[in-house]
Amino acid sequence: MLSKPFNFFICFLFLFTIPNSFFVKAATSNVELIQQNWPFNGIFGRFDKASLQRGFKVYSEVCSACHGLRHISYRDLEGIGYSNDEIKVIAGEYEITDGPNDEGEMFTRDAKMSDKFVGPYENDKIARLANNGAYPPDLSLIVKARGGGADYIYSLLNGYKDFPENFEASEGMYYNEYYPGNQIAMPPQIEDDIVEFDDGTIATHNQIARDITSFLAWTAEPELERRKSLGVKTLFFLVLITIMLLGVKRKVWKHLD
């Protein structure tokens, strides 16, 4: 009798693996991505808060010139370890248009904690105009919206090369070995010491790429830590109760022999 539930389980798991092979991750490029050992990978995965804060600084000082984070509110920064007072200061650096007020006029005011991140452009048309026709995508979900996830973003940031010979490049484009089609409109942004980290971490190219990728992984899945810790508890409970049910089942069925 022991083998039967076990066989069932194996069978079930086997069937479960089928969709895996069906599934095609968005074919980005034929080049293998640079695999990083992210602290948020795996069932016990957690974010490295210091890295997220450094990444936030990279976003604020570099990326935010062109890319928005429209799904993130300033209050969400609590999730990467900032206090309310710190967040108020951060939000206060931005201005947003509000209104109309009692006189029927629109007015500008400092952003509050409850406001969404202020984007770099008024609208999509201006964004394209300012970027040679290319639209800099919103980064809130970018890690979930690209096959390969964080590894893809990290690879892309490290993937700039000179154009190979005989490559027919369009004007204003850059060569990136991980980008589909290899021509990307975004110029390389990261270089050593382009930001200065508050915690004294040396801002090497790789360090910056790693921190900004971690930050974007967080903006895509701010619930990740809660999800994984709840998952571990849930699985623990389910495995326990299933083992108990196995005992009950065997005991009940014994009457039949």
Next chain:
Amino acid sequence: MKAKETENKTGISHWIDERLPVFTFINHNLRDYPTPKNLNYFWNFGSLAGVTLVIMIVTGILLAMQYTANTEMAFDSVERIMRDVNNGWLLRYIHMNGASMFFIIVYIHMFRGLYYGSYKYPREILWMLGVVILLLMMATAFMGYVLPWGQMSFWGATVITNLFSAFPVIGDYIVTFLWGGFSVDNPTLTRFFVLHYLLPFAIVGVVALHLVALHQFGSNNPTGIDVKSDGDTIPFHPYYTVKDYLGLGVYLIVFAFLVFFAPNFLGHPDNYIPANPLQTPAHIVPEWYFLPFYAILRAVPDKLLGVLLMFAAVMVLFFLPWLDKHKIRSANFRPFYKQFYWLFFINCIVLGWVGAMPAEGIYVLISRVATLYYFGFFLIIMPFLSKFEKTTDLPSSISAAVISEKFDNKEPSSSESYVK
């Protein structure tokens, strides 16, 4: 442990039961209900499908309270659920992965029926109601996938609704009618939301009929032999209730693993990009559970024929009881059918795999061969075997089969030699 409750002639439950026989009903259908004693774990999948349907409806109703069915707001409202609604991410991930789990469960349930001949006399209508449930599930799942209004939502909806344009003369009218306009747009999204909310309750109705039909003759069993005496059956409770609970435990472990640790594993990254009618994704791929049918669609160079074949691939299941008229139900006693069956199983997986590949080169050829076998299995092999296949010796009864199985189990090292 039999019928104590019903003899109790006093008390509130008796008072109610006399006027509305709910307790008699429960007793009859969930407790004493005589069930073949040799059901294996593949008979768990019916109850698992029922549980999944309930999970989907409950999470779905809660999600609908937060979702906005408008092209301008749908994507953001889903992200709001993920970020700002209390445990919204959990609800959405359960609902999203629940759809995949539902199809895994139902496909296994169907393959079990196909193997043990559960669709044969006298369970034809039971099987056909099951196919109706499958069709309703497919429609519901397809429309549900459109609701987040991501790139795959939009382009999947565009491709699938456009299939109807293949029909001559009326095709374009059908498509305009489905869209509620001249492209996939706000009216399309609104009606898909309404229907996505409505159809699951239709599924509940058909599931009720499915159960009525099931309890008319009771479950089939791995030998496929009819119940001949009381000795062949055991009461549903406690034997199968506890077995169903055990199966549910294992199922929820797999389900929870997916929800908590790989919630986007079965989804497509492009669906986290808001829908953009001006930008077509590089590959438009349906959800994994539609891939075999998608492969059949693309195997045919003619659009209309492809569409018809794709629908026929599901519709052919309605005729199964009359395509396979072999007297013996279980494939265990049909040596030839058994082999064609497993080939068919592999063939379905191959179809799913080529459905995910680009429609070019060798994949087209593979999809054509696989499509040919898919229909050949039902339309040629099944009727042929019905006439000519000789069966191996059947046990005289369910009890006899159970006893001989126990005899086998005593000597596991040489159990192979006992297989007749």
